Amino acid sequence: MSPPAPKKDVDWSALGVALDLPVNGHIETRFHLSTGKWTEPTLVANPNISVNGLCPGLNYGQQCYEGLKAFRTPSDTITIFRPKFHAARMAHSAASVSLPEPSEELFLECLRMAVAHNAEYVPPSGSEACLYIRPVLFGASARLALAPPEEVILAIYVQPSFPYHGSASIDAVVLEDFDRAAPRGMGRYKVGGNYAPVWRHAAKARAMGYGITLHLDSSSRSLIEEFSTSGFMGHKVVNGKDVLVVPETQNAIDSTTSDSMVRMAEREGWMVEKGEVPFSTISSLDEVVAVGTAAAAVPIRSISRLSTSEKYSFSTLENGIPRLVALSRLMAAIQRGEEEDTDGWCWEVTGFPQEKSSTAFRGFSGQGSVIGNTISTFQSTVIGSIQSALHLLRGSNPT
Incomplete structure (x- = not known):
């Protein structure tokens, strides 16, 4: 089944990087040191997270994060760009600050849920915008000692946005x-x-x-x-x-x-x-x-x-289309499904809320938890596609 369509009441051409669109929610899973296990990922509507003021995430900077994007393709699918690369990078960062490393399987499932439950916020095909995904991992329970806390939270937020610096030189x-x-x-x-x-x-x-x-x-x-x-x-x-x-x-x-x-x-x-x-x-x-x-x-x-x-x-762009800009446009075309993804970088999101038979989660080997069915039903949507000047890459070199 196709993902839900983009929301009709959003001006997709006017997005910035401000968090001004209330989405359906974020995904949370919690790791407990005493059990060595992660809880089942769940959708949480409230964007605020309640933590103890003495948690090491706030006091000692025990946190790390990621940033990745989801797009709607011309064939009306939603894909996330290179999520396995980001899973490995988050694990790398987590280890550096003594946080438990989410497995690739857990990380991907949390991403899938976050995007699937907010599919209507994926911008339409042809838009320069995307659905930005922000995973954050931090020590959440009180701990004055310089040692890992009992509880760690992995939260996956999403927000429609435009490129951070825009496209101007x-x-x-x-x-x-x-x-x-x-x-x-x-x-x-x-x-x-x-x-x-x-x-x-x-x-x-x-x-x-x-x-x-x-x-x-x-x-x-x-x-x-x-x-x-x-x-x-x-x-x-x-x-x-x-x-x-x-x-x-x-x-x-x-x-x-x-x-x-x-x-x-x-x-x-x-x-x-x-x-x-x-x-x-x-x-x-x-x-x-x-x-x-x-x-x-x-x-x-x-x-x-x-x-x-x-x-x-x-x-710069004022002098025509430089080679690196043309190369980046080729990457954008791959991300948006307009150019062949020969490397398998674009990971398709499935299991949208209305597809109740498709939302069963698999157990995570080594994580000690078996994931049940996803939560409630939310209308979803997705977008993504942009035109690109790919021929410029095969054109003459700049002088």
């Missing part, structure tokens, strides 16, 4: 008075402590006219690591051949978007350079984009380093 500035991550520190994990400290610096940069900040390594301050909200990708042409430049560092998270674009570039016959990217070589790049799940691929118009008065400019 923005200027970037190197952040020189703050180090995001220390060597062998927490930079490679998706935990909240990597983001909140940057906000005041980002606000200062915005006041100066810069839309995003760029981090160099904290040891030598000479190597590019990532943007504050996104990964870094560059493009250059060597002997008439496209070359994709991607920093390889232990101080930044593995980016789903970056990994996907690298694989697509290789299929298109591009060379891929992954390794240290000295800031001193940035002038060799003709294009730079900031990539991430929430941000998608944002063209960078320029990068400035104020302490040295350096400023480097790059090709």
Whole structure:
């Protein structure tokens, strides 16, 4: 059975990143240290979670999170983009802060439930919007001692949204008075402590006219690591051949978007350079984009380093369709079901609430729980599809 149609009373072209649409609810499952088991995932209508004020999630930063997207395809299915990649990344982050790692099976089932019960909030085909999915995992019961708590909550929220930075080109500035991550520190994990400290610096940069900040390594301050909200990708042409430049560092998270674009570039016959990217070589790049799940691929118009008065400019949409932007549009077409998904990245959501015979959950091996039937009936809907200029990828190189 097809998923429910998108809600008719939503202006899908006017979405931002504000949480201004009350959806049907979120999914919760709880882990108890005493039993070593997760509870059955359930749909909770109230977006608020009641926790003890002395929980380590609030006091000690024992939390991690993820971000991924669901789309409606032209064939009227709803798919989630690369959920297994995100399951592995959340497990990686969870281990870093002494949280129990949700199994891939449990994580996928929670995602499926969250999207299925909110299907009518998946934007329509042709919309640039998506259903953004935010899993968050945190220590929830009181614990003053520096040790894992009895209860941990995994909650999966959803919200229709547009790309975080929009699609217009923005200027970037190197952040020189703050180090995001220390060597062998927490930079490679998706935990909240990597983001909140940057906000005041980002606000200062915005006041100066810069839309995003760029981090160099904290040891030598000479190597590019990532943007504050996104990964870094560059493009250059060597002997008439496209070359994709991607920093390889232990101080930044593995980016789903970056990994996907690298694989697509290789299929298109591009060379891929992954390794240290000295800031001193940035002038060799003709294009730079900031990539991430929430941000998608944002063209960078320029990068400035104020302490040295350096400023480097790059090709943007104002100069036509650059190669990395075209590559990101190919990825968007795959996400939205408009281009063949040769890698099996798009995971179809099934078991919508009206399909009562399809909503039985499987038991989770190793999790110690058997999942019963899903809860009540909610009208659902979904969307997703966008036109793309794929021929640009096969066109001539920029000069």
